[in-house]
Amino acid sequence: MLELRHLSKTFGGLRAVDDVSLTLAEGSIAALIGPNGAGKTTLFALMTGFHPPSGGSVHFLGHDVTGEKPFRIARAGMVRTFQIVQPFAGQTVRENIAVGAHLHIADRAAALAKAEEVARRVGLADRLDRDAADLTVAGRKRLEVARALATEPKLLLLDEVMAGLNPSEIRDVIPVIRAIRDSGITILLIEHVMQAVMELGERAWVLNQGRLIAEGAPRALAADPVVIEAYLGQGMARRLAKGRGDA
Amino acid sequence: MTRLSLLLVVFAALALVPLVVTSEFWLNVCVLTLFSALIGQAWNILGGYAGQFSFGHALFFGVGAYTVAALQVRLGVNPWIGLVLGGALGAAVAVAVGWLTFRYGLRGSYFALVTLAFAEVFRILANSIPWLGAGEGMMIKLAAGPGMLQFKNLANYYWLLLAMTLACFLAVWWLDRSRLGARMLAVRDNEDAAAAIGVDAFAVKLQAMALSGLFMGLAGVFYAQRYLYLDPGLAFGPTESVEALLVAIVGGIGSLFGPLLGAIVLHALSEAAQAALGGLPGANMVIYGTVLVLMVLFLPRGLASLFRQRPQPVEPPDA
Numbered sequence: 001m002l003e004l005r006h007l008s009k010t011f012g013g014l015r016a017v018d019d020v021s022l023t024l025a026e027g028s029i030a031a032l033i034g035p036n037g038a039g040k041t042t043l044f045a046l047m048t049g050f051h052p053p054s055g056g057s058v059h060f061l062g063h064d065v066t067g068e069k070p071f072r073i074a075r076a077g078m079v080r081t082f083q084i085v086q087p088f089a090g091q092t093v094r095e096n097i098a099v100g101a102h103l104h105i106a107d108r109a110a111a112l113a114k115a116e117e118v119a120r121r122v123g124l125a126d127r128l129d130r131d132a133a134d135l136t137v138a139g140r141k142r143l144e145v146a147r148a149l150a151t152e153p154k155l156l157l158l159d160e161v162m163a164g165l166n167p168s169e170i171r172d173v174i175p176v177i178r179a180i181r182d183s184g185i186t187i188l189l190i191e192h193v194m195q196a197v198m199e200l201g202e203r204a205w206v207l208n209q210g211r212l213i214a215e216g217a218p219r220a221l222a223a224d225p226v227v228i229e230a231y232l233g234q235g236m237a238r239r240l241a242k243g244r245g246d247a
Numbered sequence: 248m249t250r251l252s253l254l255l256v257v258f259a260a261l262a263l264v265p266l267v268v269t270s271e272f273w274l275n276v277c278v279l280t281l282f283s284a285l286i287g288q289a290w291n292i293l294g295g296y297a298g299q300f301s302f303g304h305a306l307f308f309g310v311g312a313y314t315v316a317a318l319q320v321r322l323g324v325n326p327w328i329g330l331v332l333g334g335a336l337g338a339a340v341a342v343a344v345g346w347l348t349f350r351y352g353l354r355g356s357y358f359a360l361v362t363l364a365f366a367e368v369f370r371i372l373a374n375s376i377p378w379l380g381a382g383e384g385m386m387i388k389l390a391a392g393p394g395m396l397q398f399k400n401l402a403n404y405y406w407l408l409l410a411m412t413l414a415c416f417l418a419v420w421w422l423d424r425s426r427l428g429a430r431m432l433a434v435r436d437n438e439d440a441a442a443a444i445g446v447d448a449f450a451v452k453l454q455a456m457a458l459s460g461l462f463m464g465l466a467g468v469f470y471a472q473r474y475l476y477l478d479p480g481l482a483f484g485p486t487e488s489v490e491a492l493l494v495a496i497v498g499g500i501g502s503l504f505g506p507l508l509g510a511i512v513l514h515a516l517s518e519a520a521q522a523a524l525g526g527l528p529g530a531n532m533v534i535y536g537t538v539l540v541l542m543v544l545f546l547p548r549g550l551a552s553l554f555r556q557r558p559q560p561v562e563p564p565d566a
Contacts, residue, residue: 048443074445086440088433099433102426103445111426151444 007056018210034207077154087132100150265402287494287506289462295500297455298435303366309482311467337464345456370483384478499549
């Protein structure tokens, strides 16, 4: 449903995203992993129109959406969340989610009802009338997901929705994301929490310094020397293997 | 009581004011207060709801005033048609200014400065175009009668203004329960987040400009018909721009009743100051400034926040 062809983005001399091509199948949960600064969030920004790519193209549902405005891409069905949560502070949780619901629902009462239903799906039903600014980090992350979900996306791009959560909060969120996929929405997530990637991801891409360096099932990737070196530094894979051999 | 019934009750009570207030002086104070409420609410649509602070709202006011005046004086067009065209042109100029500024991503203080500059440009243009009376301004011929949108009786002006103000407040009441209003608040609070979930922020801001410009234009038509005279300084000068934003900020931006509260409090204070200081010129401006500083320091959400923390998100269905 999503295809990136030779996508690149340079900021000055920095190649933040360098010739990335990938194809995402419908109905799956896939993960984009990689060390900090690898270009994951930039890649999301290129896909959703927040930055114009320096090269390459983005194809969504068979249409070339390269360089389209973010709201058009959202209307086409590809919706992102933000790593740094962006609630509409001063508005309630219900009102926040309703803005997403309004994408396809003109009527105010119907959008508010839809917001309530979406809040239930992500576990915010008990905080509907709270000010979004008063939510905990975990609550705000759920609100990000809820707002995006309320737009009825076909592809949901989740940018580190588990960062900053404690292990029990992460355990709570995983089934929520799985339930979203089961409702027919394809999910691509950026995640550092490997527990989540292992449990959720059916497929993963590893990005390092703007380039895709590996692709495959998350468990296989975790053992891939190239991936280990990207995270831990050159020579680490060999040393780890040696360590295991010695033991 | 729903917000709509509260609004209608308040305006019904306001409609009775000319029957109670017989003094021409005090009725005039009421007219000025209502006028402030109208332009404050018009500003509130753009500033309070869509989050775009304009420092040059006199621009749309002046366009409305000049439209009705020039059409009458130069072309002999009936002012009722001028009323419609004044509002429409106010909206059209607002959309044009919005298109030019938002297209280039101007936000915050840059937007404020550009609106200020546009108002100045129009003032200078009006000052130099003979067809618009240039520096001398324009005098509308006295021809009292409802057909000419002129009244001998101040009470009739009051009711005309009340009708315009009611229309403006009803528009804001509608915004509070519409998709457009929700999108304006979303754009105000976080434009990127709004765009990510499908809100066309540019279009939303232009719609806010149009609504805001429409009611400023109508206010301009009222002004021209009430005083039958206008010049570039009156129409496009900073007075109306400052008054509009002051009333909205003091009353509480982003709230339905805020501009009415702000208008009442500011005019009450101004009258009290005039009485206490014996009509010292400029005393009301000193009061305005002091009130604004105090409001920003101690009550940044305005007077309306004293009554309610936030607009109720869900209303009970009307009866």
